[in-house]
């Protein structure tokens with residue numbers, strides 16, 4: 300069992316899951332919270348849950364604001380066949396695409412900075 304506390308690396312969030320009827324914890328890195336272009340942003344992950352004696356994976360989406368506060372949560376059961384619905388896929392992929400776009404922007408900014416430095420030396 301990992302013991303993680305709020306620190307400069309990130310912070311521990313608690314959310315109430317109405318499927319397990321439990322309060323879960325999730326550690327979110329500060330770099331993820333600070334790296335968003337829009338708030339609140341969706342933080343998507345899967346968590347295991349015991350439902351009627353079976354382990355089920357639940358798709359969990361936490362909406363985090365710029366202060367790192369959980370503003371909302373959405374939990375969806377995956378189907379028995381473990382296939383994602385179109386809506387679930389969009390929820391998972393959209394933040395990833397936005398993250399990739401942001402990284403590409405950062406990359407082109409850095410490339411320009413490097414070129415500037417090369418010209419100076």
Ligand SMILES: [Zn+2]
Pocket residue numbers: 316317318319320321323346347348357
């Ligand atoms: Zn749960």
